[in-house]
Amino acid sequence: MxxxxxxxxxxxxxxxxxxxxxxxxxxxxxxxxxxxTDFMLYQPLLPDVAAGIVDPRHAAVSLAATLPRARLLPxxxxxxxxxxxxxxxxxxxxxxxxxxxxxxxxxxxxxxKVLPIEGSADYSHGLKGIPEALYLRDHIIRQVELAAVAETEEERRARLTFVVVGAGYTGTETAAVGQLFTRSITRRHPHLKARWILVQYAGHLLPELGPYLQRAAERTLRERGVELRLNTSVAKEEAEGVLLTDGEFVAARTVVWTTGVxxxxxxxxxxxxxxxxxxxxxxxxxxxxxxxxxxxxxxxxxxxxxxxxxxxxxxxxxxxxxxxxxxxxxxxxLGLRTAKPYKHHPLGFLVDLGGAKATADPLGIPMSGVLAKVVTRAYHLYAMPGNRVRVAVDWALDALLPRQVVRLGLVSEDAVPLDSADPELPRRAGR
Missing domain, CATH: 3.50.50.60 (FAD/NAD(P)-binding domain)
Structure with a gap:
């Protein structure tokens, strides 16, 4: 048999x-x-999905189309x-x-990874799947729209403050593309200005990378106005914002938790x-x-x-x-070929910083800026087992046309708890 x-x-x-x-x-x-699901999720594209750059369907590679000889049991x-x-x-x-x-x-x-920090499981969201990316996109747009009609300056500032906890790949890319996303939204509201804060417990971003790439990423984020809170973490989170370990309370309605898995x-x-x-x-x-x-x-x-x-x-x-x-x-x-031990030879690291910016070290060659952006996107198109043309077209359209800013309301807050392994985790009222 x-x-x-x-x-x-x-x-x-x-x-x-x-x-x-x-x-x-x-x-x-x-x-x-x-x-x-009936697809393989290409996770590196999730920040682009959350920022409305890539269609969520294009980050999902069909199993039936690309693995026609495999049988799927949903x-x-x-x-x-x-x-x-x-x-x-x-x-x-x-x-x-x-x-x-x-x-x-x-x-x-x-x-x-949910850390034992009071309130984090109640008020934060991660970015591990398409539902979380779609929810985050709608949530960011909603906060800007509500800020435009806020009755007090305190409420307006809180709704326009976006906190990302954890400066690994996902956190750094989310803060980078998120800042550009809110900039595109607030063009319709010239009196509004979004504030992005990236909180990192270590003394630098992207701890997996070398000093050159770290400095390049930090420089890009600072030039865009993203606030970097290094050697800092979250002590407590509540409905009105987060208390940082340096004692500062940041009033915010959005916290993206990317401290690891x-x-x-x-x-x-x-x-x-x-x-x-x-x-x-x-x-x-x-x-x-x-x-x-x-x-x-x-x-x-x-x-x-x-x-x-x-x-x-x-x-x-x-x-x-x-x-x-x-x-x-x-x-x-099964006797069909010879076994092989797993020995990894790193190909380098790639961090997409949105716009025309990226930082990368393919084959150990450090680079940043436009050249790193070309290499980063070329690698993703090479690594994706499907949807390459669709993703490339999404990127091209985003560069040529104004971004569409509409809330679809497809995902509710209760459907994307931070602990994605426990969908029944109770949550408090949304922000």
Whole structure:
């Protein structure tokens, strides 16, 4: 019988595992994907979606169109029955179902990291998915519209203040493109001026990058008027704003929380060995003690062969490449090819700062400005497995035409809690 490979999750890791298996061995294995949606989300485009630059559909790569030999089971995985080699999942109608496997690849990814800070789960939003990006876009437009008719100067200033917590890739890009977005909105209201604040607990932005790229990003943000609060964090959050650890209270109605991610807590129910919530694997991505199960991406603690004793970082580049290696090694375990250890050679870092600005170090060559922007967008078009022309057209139209500023009202606040792993998390009244 044709061996069945079940893949849980269709993020960077799960998608690329399925891609390798279906393209190289589509007639020799039966590939089944368990995933809540019928698309792979290209997460680096989420700040552009939130700023109205890229159509949300174009950041979603269709599984049916790009993985035609894979079978999709819509649903959320809830448990893995290791002895019986079965995955239990809940379908969109809430019915409990299961699927058996000969080989299993786990790539469920990560969720927002919620820190134990009073009020953060009640009043903040992350930026991990399309619903969050759509909500944030509508919320920003709504705050500007309400500021235009505010009865007091205090309310106007609070509605025009936008706080981003965390200056990694997502936080820095969100503050950069967000500031340009509010500038385009307030053109219709000349008396209004938005204030963006980027809060970072470390002494510099983008801690993963070198000093040159950090300084270039900081310079661009400061020139645009984004306030950088370095060596600072949030002590408390409430409906009227945030209290910073330096003692200042910032009146605001918008807080975007991008302080990091954590492995999807569903893996705790799988009964597999973990380290800090990540499934332990060997350098071939096989789970410790379970050679028929593989894990890749943010959910996997894969040994970093370039930094012995450490797991690979939770980044999109690692997830994408680990997924491809997992697909290869699953095929090898079935006798279809030879296994390969995961050894990552960094291609560099890319940070899109909106407009004509970016900072990047492709292949270790640091650059900033327009050239970095061209390299950054070219890389994203190369890395995307679909929708390249649509995304390129979105970027071109944004450069040539005024941005459309309308609230669609498709996503409510209650639908996008900060802890995206727990959609039932209670929330207080919206701002």
């Amino acid at each position: 044709t061996p069945r490979v079940v893949i849980i999750g269709a993020g960077f890791a799960g998608y690329n595992a399925a891609r390798v298996l279906t393209r190289k061995h589509g007639r020799q294995v039966d590939v089944t994907i368990v995933n809540p 649903g959320v995985a809830t448990a893995v029955e290791i002895d019986r080699r079965a995955v239990h999942y809940t379908d969109p109608d809430g019915r409990a179902r299961q699927v058996s496997y000969d080989r299993l690849v786990i790539g469920v990814g990560a969720v927002n 954590r492995p999807d807590p569903v893996v705790e129910s799988f009964g597999l060995p973990t380290t800090h919530g990540r499934i332990r694997t060997d350098e071939y991505l096989a789970v410790d003690g379970h050679p028929e199960i593989y894990a890749a991406g943010d959910v996997a603690a894969v040994p970093d062969l370039l930094n012995p004793g450490e797991p690979t970082p939770m980044t999109g580049q690692h997830a994408e490449r680990q997924g491809a290696v997992a697909g290869r090694n699953v095929a090898a375990s």
